[in-house]
Amino acid sequence: MARRDYDPHSIEPKWQAVWERDRLHSVFEDDERPKKYVLEMFPYPSGDIHMGHVRNYSIGDVVARYFTMRGYNVLHPIGWDAFGLPAENAAIKSGTHPAEWTYANIHKQEASFRRMGFSYDWDRTVKTCDPEYYRWGQWIFLKFWERGLVERKSSPVNWCPSCKTVLANEQVIGEGVCWRCKSVVEKRELEQWFFKITEYAQELLDDLEKLPGWPERVKTMQANWIGRSEGAEVDFMLCDADGEPTERSITVFTTRPDTLFGCTFFLLAPEHPLVEELVAGTEHEAAVREVVEAAKRETAIERESGEAKKVGAFTGRYVVNPVNGEKVPVWVANYVLMEYGTGAVMAVPCGDQRDFEFARQYGLPVPPVVVAEDDPLFEQLRDERGRVVDDVPWEAAYDGPGVMVQSGDFTGLPAGKGSEGVRAVTAWLEERGLGRPAVNFRLRDWLISRQRYWGNPIPAIHCERCGLVPVPEEELPVLLPLDVDITKGETLADHPEFYEVACPRCGGPARRETDTMDTFTCSSWYYLRYCDARNDDEIFDTAKAAYWMPVDQYIGGIEHAILHLLYSRFFTKVFRDMGLVSFDEPFTNLLTQGMVKKDGETMSKSKGNVVAPEEMIARFGADALRAYILFMAPPDKDLEWSQEGLEGIYRFLNRVWRHVSDVFETDPDASGAVDEDAAKALVRERHRVVGKVTEDIERFQFNTALSAMMELLNAASEYRRAVPPERRDSGVEREAARTLVLLLAPYTPHLAEELWQEVCAEPRSVHVQPWPQWDPELAKAPEVEYAVQVNGKVRGRVTLPADAGVDAVEAAARAVPKVAELLANGEVRKVVVVPGKLVSFVVK
RNA sequence: GCCCGGGUGGCGGAACUGGCAGACGCGUCGGUCUCAAAAACCGAUGGCCGAAAGGUCGUGCGGGUUCGAUUCCCGCCCCGGGCACCA
Numbered sequence: 001m002a003r004r005d006y007d008p009h010s011i012e013p014k015w016q017a018v019w020e021r022d023r024l025h026s027v028f029e030d031d032e033r034p035k036k037y038v039l040e041m042f043p044y045p046s047g048d049i050h051m052g053h054v055r056n057y058s059i060g061d062v063v064a065r066y067f068t069m070r071g072y073n074v075l076h077p078i079g080w081d082a083f084g085l086p087a088e089n090a091a092i093k094s095g096t097h098p099a100e101w102t103y104a105n106i107h108k109q110e111a112s113f114r115r116m117g118f119s120y121d122w123d124r125t126v127k128t129c130d131p132e133y134y135r136w137g138q139w140i141f142l143k144f145w146e147r148g149l150v151e152r153k154s155s156p157v158n159w160c161p162s163c164k165t166v167l168a169n170e171q172v173i174g175e176g177v178c179w180r181c182k183s184v185v186e187k188r189e190l191e192q193w194f195f196k197i198t199e200y201a202q203e204l205l206d207d208l209e210k211l212p213g214w215p216e217r218v219k220t221m222q223a224n225w226i227g228r229s230e231g232a233e234v235d236f237m238l239c240d241a242d243g244e245p246t247e248r249s250i251t252v253f254t255t256r257p258d259t260l261f262g263c264t265f266f267l268l269a270p271e272h273p274l275v276e277e278l279v280a281g282t283e284h285e286a287a288v289r290e291v292v293e294a295a296k297r298e299t300a301i302e303r304e305s306g307e308a309k310k311v312g313a314f315t316g317r318y319v320v321n322p323v324n325g326e327k328v329p330v331w332v333a334n335y336v337l338m339e340y341g342t343g344a345v346m347a348v349p350c351g352d353q354r355d356f357e358f359a360r361q362y363g364l365p366v367p368p369v370v371v372a373e374d375d376p377l378f379e380q381l382r383d384e385r386g387r388v389v390d391d392v393p394w395e396a397a398y399d400g401p402g403v404m405v406q407s408g409d410f411t412g413l414p415a416g417k418g419s420e421g422v423r424a425v426t427a428w429l430e431e432r433g434l435g436r437p438a439v440n441f442r443l444r445d446w447l448i449s450r451q452r453y454w455g456n457p458i459p460a461i462h463c464e465r466c467g468l469v470p471v472p473e474e475e476l477p478v479l480l481p482l483d484v485d486i487t488k489g490e491t492l493a494d495h496p497e498f499y500e501v502a503c504p505r506c507g508g509p510a511r512r513e514t515d516t517m518d519t520f521t522c523s524s525w526y527y528l529r530y531c532d533a534r535n536d537d538e539i540f541d542t543a544k545a546a547y548w549m550p551v552d553q554y555i556g557g558i559e560h561a562i563l564h565l566l567y568s569r570f571f572t573k574v575f576r577d578m579g580l581v582s583f584d585e586p587f588t589n590l591l592t593q594g595m596v597k598k599d600g601e602t603m604s605k606s607k608g609n610v611v612a613p614e615e616m617i618a619r620f621g622a623d624a625l626r627a628y629i630l631f632m633a634p635p636d637k638d639l640e641w642s643q644e645g646l647e648g649i650y651r652f653l654n655r656v657w658r659h660v661s662d663v664f665e666t667d668p669d670a671s672g673a674v675d676e677d678a679a680k681a682l683v684r685e686r687h688r689v690v691g692k693v694t695e696d697i698e699r700f701q702f703n704t705a706l707s708a709m710m711e712l713l714n715a716a717s718e719y720r721r722a723v724p725p726e727r728r729d730s731g732v733e734r735e736a737a738r739t740l741v742l743l744l745a746p747y748t749p750h751l752a753e754e755l756w757q758e759v760c761a762e763p764r765s766v767h768v769q770p771w772p773q774w775d776p777e778l779a780k781a782p783e784v785e786y787a788v789q790v791n792g793k794v795r796g797r798v799t800l801p802a803d804a805g806v807d808a809v810e811a812a813a814r815a816v817p818k819v820a821e822l823l824a825n826g827e828v829r830k831v832v833v834v835p836g837k838l839v840s841f842v843v844k
Numbered sequence: 845g846c847c848c849g850g851g852u853g854g855c856g857g858a859a860c861u862g863g864c865a866g867a868c869g870c871g872u873c874g875g876u877c878u879c880a881a882a883a884a885c886c887g888a889u890g891g892c893c894g895a896a897a898g899g900u901c902g903u904g905c906g907g908g909u910u911c912g913a914u915u916c917c918c919g920c921c922c923c924g925g926g927c928a929c930c931a
Contacts, residue, residue, distance in 0.1 A: 217925080220848050224927045231931085254931060267931090310929075335929040345931050353845095354929050442930060561926080631869075632856060638924090640856065644870050651884095652869080658884095695860080704858065707868035714868090721885095787864040792912055794864055832911055837863050842911045 006657035008621020011754040016114055024767060025076065025119045029547045033073040037548050038064040039527055039587075041556030041564070042079045042126075045105035046086055049112040051596035051603060051629070051641065052557065054613045058626045059593055059635050059702070060555045061118045065746035066697050068119075069771040075548050076119055077530040079126035080106050083134075083455045084519045085163055085180060091486040098454040099482055102129055112614060116622045117749050119767070124533040128456075128522040133529065135477030136539040137522055138459040140571075142470050143578060144195060145460075152468060154191040156271070156339070157447055165451045166192055168518060169444045170225070170563045179563075193449035193458060193515065197570045201226055201441040203584075204569055213589030215636070218561045225562045227442025230418075231255035232426045234346060234435040236266060236319035239327060241282070245320055250274065253341035253440050256399075257429065258421030259348040260323045261407040262369035264359070266330045267312070267345045270295035271338040278315045278330065287313040288332050295334045310335050310358050321346075322434040323425070324408060333358060341440055349397065356397035368392045370415040372402040381405035382412065446567065448518045453484050453491045455516025463503035463510040471512075472504050478512070492516070523564055524571040527551055527586060545581055554587040561592070591700055594638040596629070603641070611641055623748035624650040630702040630747060652710060653751055656740065659717055660755045663730075663737045672726030678719055679729040684781060685715040686736045690774035693743050702747070709743050712736065734760075742772045787838040788813045790822045794838075806833045813839035 019025065040060035043053060057078075064076035080102075087098035094101070106127060113120070126133050144150045158167040162183035171179040178185055197204075205226045208219045234257060235249040250266075268275055270292040279285045291313045312333035321328050335354055336345050349359035349366040359366050367390050371377045375398075381389060387406050401416030410428075415421040429435030449458060457478040459471035471478055481498050484490050492498050492514035503510035525539075531548045532540040556564075565587070572586040595602055598609040616625045628649040633639040689712040696705035716736045720728070738760055745752035745766045756766035780802060786809060788796040796816035800809060810833055813819060823843060830842040 215849095217848055221926050224847070227927080227930070229930070252931080256931080333929095335931095337930070340930045347931085352931065354931075357929095440930080442927090558925085634857085637850090637857095642856065642870070645856070648869055654884095699860085701858095703856090704868080707858075710868055785864090789864085789912070797864085830911055832863090834863055834912095838912090840863080840911050 004661075006654050006751070008623055008653075008750065009618075012115070012117060012622055012750040015750045015753045016117055019119075019765075019767075020114075020122075022765075024765060025121050026123055027073055027075055027121055029544055031073040033071055035075065035548060036064075036067040036072040036553070037075045037527075037551045038067060038553045039075075039077070039530075039551045039555070041554070041560065042081050042523070042526060043109060044081045044084060044086070045102055045109055047105050047108065049109055049613050051611060051613060053109075053112075054116065054625060055593055055596055055629045055635075055639065056555060056557070057113065057116065057118050058629050059591065059700075060553075061116075061626070061749075062630065062697070062702060062746040063553055063555070063700075064119050065749065065767060066771070068767065069742075069745065069769060071770065075124075075530070076121060077124040077126075077533070078113065078118070078120040078122075079124075079526060079530070079533075080109070080128065081519065081523050081526070082106065082127045082129035083516075083522055085165075085452060085454070087454045088452060088486050092489075095487055097482065098486060099129065102454075103127075115614075115617055116626065119749070124530050126526055126529050126533050128519075128526065129454075129480075131477045131479055132536065133526075134456040134480075134522065136529070137456045137517065137525075138471070138476050138478060139473065139539060140521070140525065141459055141517065142473060142476075144574065145470055147574070147578070149196045149199065149574060151194045151196055151445065152191060153194060154189060156187045157190050157192055158185045159188040159190070160185055163452075166190060166447055166449065168447045168520070170446070170566065171518075192447050193460075193513075194445040195448050195521075195570075197446045197567075198441060198443055200570055200573050201228070201443045202439075203573060204443075204566065207569070207573075207584055210585055211588075211590070214587075215590060215592055218558070218565065218590060218592060221561045222566055225443065225566065229253075229255050229440045229442075231422075231438060231440065232257040232429065232435050233342075233438040234260065234322060234429060236322065236328075236346070238330075239318040239320065241317070243318055243327065250319060250344050251342050252344045252346045253438055254346055255417065256348065256351060256422065257425040257435065258404060258407075258410070258413070258415040258419060259351040259369055260321065260346065260425055261404075261410070262348040262350045262367055263321050263346040264328055264349060264365045264367065265347045265355075266319045266328050267333045267336045267347050267355075267358075268315070268330060269336040269338040269343040270332055270334055272332075272336075272343045274344075275315070275332055278317050282316050284314060284316040288315055291332050291334060310354065310361060312358060312362065322429060322432075329364075331362075339444065340442065350392050350394075351397055351399050353397045353399070365390050366392050367406060368394075368398075369405060369407050370398065370402045370421075371405055372398065372400060375402075377405070378403065385409070385411045446518075446570075448521055449513075449515035450518055451491065451493075452516055453480075453486055455519060456480070456522060457492065458513040458515050458517055460513040461501060461503060461510045462513065463506060463508060465508055466503055466505045466510075469503055469505050469510070475504070480516075520564060520567050524567040525575070527554075527568070528575070528581070539580070542580055549581060550583050550585060551587045553589045553591065555591045555593060557595075558592040565590070591635060593635045594633065596639050596641060598641040600640070611643075616646065620646060620650045621653075621750075623751045624653055627653065627706060627747045631706045632703065634703055635700050652713070653748060655717070656713055656744065657751065657755070659713060659720070660737045660741060660759055662720065663716075663733050664759050664761070666725070666730075668730035669725045669728070670730075672724070674729045675723050675727040678723050678727075679732045682715060682719045682732055682736055684779055685712060686739050687774045687776070687779035690739060690743065690772045691776060691779055694771070694774070697746070705743075706747065709740060712740050712743070716740065738762075739772050741766060742769055745769070784836050786813060786836075788816055788819050789838060789840040790819060790843055791841070795819050795822060802836065806835070809833050809835075809839060813841075 040056050064074050068074045082102050087102045090101045091098045158172050160167055160178040160183055162181045172185050173179045176185050231254050233251050233253055235251050237245045238248045240246050279288045312331045315330045317330045318327040347355040349355040350368045367387050368377055384406050385408050404410050404413045404415045404421045413421040426437050457480055459478045461469045463469050499512040499514050501510055501512045528540050528545055532544045568586050575581045603610045628646040632645050689708045692708040693705045741752050741755045752766045756762050783799050784802050785797050785799045787794045796818045798812045826843040829844050832840040
C-alpha cells in the first residue's frame with residue numbers, strides 16, 4: 001500500500017458523511033444499555049462560531065463519545081436559542097428580517113458543527129423560533145397562569161434605554177448595567193408580566209444541597225442571589241399628628257430583634273406609600289419632599305456605588321416601640337430600599353453602621369443595647385435594665401455577638417445573629433401579637449415581558465369587560481407574524497391585525513398582548529424537549545423524559561451561573577408540581593468551562609483579537625483544533641490562545657499517524673528472539689496510560705489525559721527505535737497502537753476512525769468499540785526506585801524489587817555509600833520507609 | 845465589607861488522600877540529515893556557585909505542625925469573580 005501523509009482535509013469530511021449515513025449518533029429509548037444524557041448549553045445563532053463554542057462543544061463531545069464507548073446509551077442533542085435582540089439589531093442595520101438573519105446563521109453554525117465532527121443526534125434539533133417549539137412555551141405560560149404563578153403588576157422595573165425593553169433583575173449585572181448591551185439601566189414604574197419564582201425561593205436555596213456535582217462557586221452565587229435572611233417582623237403602632245397612638249401599625253423586617261431596645265428612630269423608604277400621607281400639609285412636607293425628590297434623581301450607578309451620602313428628614317410623626325412603649329420619631333431616609341423587606345426599617349444606631357452614621361449626622365441618640373464582654377461598657381451596664389447611658393463612646397456600630405443590656409427583662413441574655421436573645425424577643429412579641437418570626441429573600445419575581453418583536457408572543461388578551469384573559473389552549477400557537485418591518489422600528493403594537501381580537505370569554509372587542517416573552521423562558525426547558533423533539537401533540541412524552549432526564553452532565557459558560565441555571569431549576573420544580581416530571585433538579589452534574597482569551601483579553605470583534613475556528617480547521621483540521629483546545633488548560637480555567645500550541649498538537653497527530661502506519665504497514669519479523677523486557681515495559685505502559693486516561697476523563701482532566709496519550713506514543717516510538725525489527729513483539733506493538741487509537745477516539749474522532757478502519761483494518765467504527773480495559777496489576781513496574789533522604793534531603797537512590805519488604809528496603813538504603821557516610825557521623829533517631837516511594841533517616 | 849476561586853520555570857500547565865516539585869506540550873539552545881533551507885529525528889533546558897563531581901536556593905510573603913509541606917494550620921499581600929446602604 002502506498003504510504004499516505006496525515007491529511008485531515010480528506011479524512012474529516014469522509015467520515016462525517018459515513019457517520020451521518022449510518023445514523024451513528026441517533027439514539028432511542030428502547031435500549032438495554034444504561035442511559036447518559038450529555039448536554040452542552042445550546043448556542044445563540046449569532047453568526048460564525050467562535051472559540052468559546054469550539055471549547056464548549058468539544059468538551060461535551062469527548063464526554064458523550066467516551067460514555068458511548070463505556071457502554072451507555074448516550075443522548076447528545078443540539079439546538080438553537082434563536083429568539084432575541086441581536087436579530088433585531090442586525091435587521092435594523094442590514095435590512096434583513098430577523099427570521100431570515102436567524103435561520104441563515106443557524107445554517108452556518110450547523111455546517112461548522114458538522115465540520116467539527118460533533119456527535120449530535122441531528123434528528124432531535126430544536127430551534128426556539130419555530131412555532132412547533134414556541135407553542136409549548138406559550139402552553140407553559142398558560143399552565144403557570146392556571147397555577148397562580150403568573151402575575152401582571154405594576155412595580156419599579158429595570159428599563160434598558162438602548163434595548164428599549166424592560167429586563168429581569170438577573171439581567172442587570174455589575175454596577176447596574178444591561179447584561180447584553182452594558183448600557184446603564186433605569187428604574188421605571190411599569191405594569192409588566194411576572195413569573196412568581198419567589199414562591200420557590202426556599203426550595204431553590206435548599207435544593208442546592210442536592211447538587212454535589214455542581215461547582216461550589218455556582219451554588220454560592222445562586223445562594224447569594226436568592227439571599228435568604230432569617231429574622232422577625234415587628235409591628236410598630238403609628239401615632240396620630242398629636243402623638244397619640246392609633247390602631248394602625250407599620251411592620252418592619254429585622255434580622256436583629258434582640259436590638260429592639262436600641263431602636264431610637266424609625267425609617268421609611270422615600271418611595272414608601274405612607275410618606276405622602278404623613279407629611280401632606282404639615283410643616284415637614286417641604287423637607288421630606290426634598291429627600292424624596294433627591295432619591296428619585298439618584299441614578300442606579302450612584303445608588304449601587306454605596307457611596308451616596310445618607311440624607312433624611314423628620315416626618316413629624318412617631319411610632320411606638322413595642323418592647324418598651326417608647327415613642328420614636330419617623331424619618332424618611334434615602335438609604336432605605338422600597339424593594340427589600342417592607343420598605344420600613346427600625347433604626348438601631350448602636351448596632352447598625354448605617355443607622356449609626358445617620359444618627360451622628362442628625363444628632364439622634366445612640367444608646368448601647370448589645371455590648372461585647374470585653375467592652376468597658378459591659379461591666380458598667382451588665383445589670384442595667386433601664387436606660388442610663390444614652391450615647392455610646394464608640395467610633396462605629398457594633399454588630400457582633402455580645403450581651404443584651406439596657407433591655408428590660410431581656411438584659412443579660414446573649415445577643416447576636418441566631419442568639420438566644422433573638423429567639424426570646426421574637427417569642428415575647430409573638431405572644432403579644434406584636435411580631436412573628438419571618439424570613440426574607442432578596443430574590444424578586446422574574447419579569448418576563450419584553451417590549452420587543454423577535455420573541456415568543458405572550459398568549460394573553462386584555463378585555464375591557466373581563467380583564468386579563470388567557471388565550472384558549474386550543475388556539476395555540478399565537479403565531480408571531482412575519483410581516484413586521486423591524487427596520488421601521490415596528491413592534492407587534494404597530495399591527496392591529498395582530499392585536500385586534502375578540503375576547504375569548506365574552507366575545508367583545510379586546511386587545512391581544514403585544515409584549516413577547518424573555519428569551520430565557522425559551523431556554524428554561526429545551527433540555528426536556530430534546531427527549532421528544534418532534535412531538536406535535538404534547539410538550540413531551542413523560543415516559544421519554546423520565547427515561548432520559550435528568551441531564552447527567554451539563555456543560556456551559558459561567559455567565560449563566562444565575563440566569564439560565566436558576567430559571568431552569570425553577571421550571572423543573574413547577575413541572576414536577578404539574579406532574580410532568582418526577583425529579584427535583586434538571587442537571588445532576590455541571591461543568592462550567594472557562595473562556596478562550598487572546599493576549600489576556602476575551603476575543604471580540606471590537607478588540608480585533610478574534611481567532612476564527614473555521615480558519616484553524618482549514619489549516620490544521622477539526623481534530624487538531626479539538627485536541628488543542630482540550631489540551632491547553634483544564635476545562636474550567638480560562639485558556640490563553642497559542643498558535644504554537646495548536647501546531648504542537650498538529651505535530652503530535654502527525655506522529656500518531658506515522659507511528660500507527662509504521663506499525664501496521666511493517667510485516668512482522670520473527671527471525672530473532674523477542675526482547676521480553678522491552679515488550680513487557682510497553683505492555684506496562686499501555687495499561688498505565690489506559691488507567692490514567694480513564695481516570696482523567698472521569699475527572700474532566702482532558703489536558704492530562706492527552707499528556708498521558710503522548711507518553712504512550714513516546715514509549716511506543718522509543719520501543720520501535722530501540723528494539724531491532726527481528727526482536728520486536730509485533731503483537732504487543734500493535735496492541736499498543738490500537739489502544740492509542742481507541743483512547744484518541746473521543747478527542748480526534750476522524751483521525752481515530754481512519755487509523756482504526758483503514759490502517760488497523762478493523763471492520764467496524766472505532767466509535768462503537770468498547771473502551772480499552774486495563775489491569776492495575778499489569779501497570780505496576782517490577783522494580784521501583786527509592787529516594788533516600790537524610791534529614792529531609794535526598795542523598796541517594798536505590799532501585800529495588802517492587803515487592804521488597806520494609807526491612808530489606810531500609811537495609812538497601814543504609815548501604816548507599818553516600819548515605820552510609822552520613823549515617824556514620826551521627827546517631828539515627830528515626831527511620832521512615834514509605835513503600836514504593838522513599839526512605840527517610842533522621843540523624844543527630 | 846461579606847462569600848467563592850487563584851498565585852508553581854521564559855510560556856501553557858503537571859504533582860490523586862502530605863512522600864523525589866516542574867509530567868506533557870510550547871519556546872530556546874546544540875546536533876543529525878541536506879549544496880542550503882523547511883520538515884523530521886536526537887540531545888540539553890528552574891536559579892545561583894562549579895570545568896566536573898557536587899553543592900545550594902527554590903511553588904506570592906511571614907510564621908507553625910511534621911522525619912518530610914505546592915499540599916495541613918495561623919497571620920498577611922496580590923490577581924480574578926460574585927454579592928452589597930439587604931436592615
